[in-house]
Amino acid sequence: MKTPLHEVFDEHHIGLPSTIGMNELLGKAVLEGLSPASDDSEKILFLAIDMQNDFMEKGELAVPGSHQDVWNAARFLYSHLDKITQIAVSLDTHQPQQIFHPIWWIDGDGNHPAPFTIITPEDVLNGKWRAVNHPEESLAYVRKLGEQSKKELCIWPYHCLEGTYGAALESQFANMVFFHSIARKSTPLRIVKGKDPLSEMYGIIKPEVSHGDDAGNIELLRELKDYDRVIVVGEAQSHCVLESLRQILAHYESAADITSRIVVLSDCMSPIPGFEQSTEDAFAQLQEKYGITITTSTALKL
Missing domain, CATH: 3.40.50.850 (Isochorismatase-like)
Incomplete structure (x- = not known):
């Protein structure tokens, strides 16, 4: 069947909560009669x-x-x-507190970076952006990101x-x-x-x-x-x-x-x-x- x-x-509810109850849906799946x-x-x-x-x-x-x-x-x-x-x-x-989210970084005025901001090792070294916590590890990460992955840190929306x-x-x-x-x-x-x-x-x-x-x-x-x-x-x-x-x-x-x-x-x-x-x-x-x-x-x- x-x-x-x-x-x-x-298709009209993509991105929205499902209108089909899971028990109803899976009850129908049982009737498919397909081989394992x-x-x-x-x-x-x-x-x-x-x-x-x-x-x-x-x-x-x-x-x-x-x-x-x-x-x-x-x-x-x-x-x-x-x-x-x-x-x-x-x-x-x-979690909100991750290195690629705005809350992790502040500038000299205490502002957090906007989403899609790029943070380079130079930005951290010259104080343009500072990690609120784990400053040494954060600088090391931004450096290694360029060395190992050939990427720059992008700040993403939460x-x-x-x-x-x-x-x-x-x-x-x-x-x-x-x-x-x-x-x-x-x-x-x-x-x-x-x-x-x-x-x-x-x-x-x-x-x-x-x-x-x-x-x-x-x-x-x-x-x-x-x-x-x-x-x-x-x-x-x-x-x-x-x-x-x-x-x-x-x-x-x-x-x-x-x-x-x-x-x-x-x-x-x-x-x-x-x-x-x-x-x-x-x-x-x-x-x-x-x-x-x-x-x-x-x-x-x-």
Whole structure:
């Protein structure tokens, strides 16, 4: 018994609380009559990076185009419920007091930086910006960020604060994730990232600046090897999706049989404004270097 898509996913409520009760929804999933995911001969992972309310178009760190991205991803999942073995979701998870939020820094007049302010090591050394707490560690971080990650510290709007609605998985997409879970008897993987107060963490494997010899989420990297295909969607394409891919591909740089399994659905992700061209260039480079597939949700057939 195939449940109509509109009974699982309401495209008019993307970014808003779900109007469908979870017990009603999952009761319908039981009736799908699909084989368990454990029976799949081809193992396919659907990896959704930071599909959270705060990255939706009315969220605290809104990504233009995110509603259409969620809609495209949901339709793809619905059309391939019987083929997707497992869904993994990452959740950007923060506290107000983190190095990339305004409250961490003040200028000479005691003002906090506006969102999207860039703070360089020189800014800290000359007193343009001062860390309210952990000044030595903060300066060291800004320096290492440039050395290790080739980035500058960006102050972001407060977003994805743990326990808030903004930090939750977008409700309509969540409906689809849990519907799949019941219909296929497959438990979603949950990847929580970004809780270190002294580091940004765009990628799902490790923070921008690692402490000591932290190798990152080795368990997840090992998990990825178990799948014949890994399909990637998420927000924002220019930051968390891009950095997640970079980290995974760098880890498996010498294993073309693994990197070639990665499929990016370009119509299920959007960049933060101002990063369009650099994002397009970066993805093209990853495609050329690692042999990943970049396609769309309508073109990919499983």
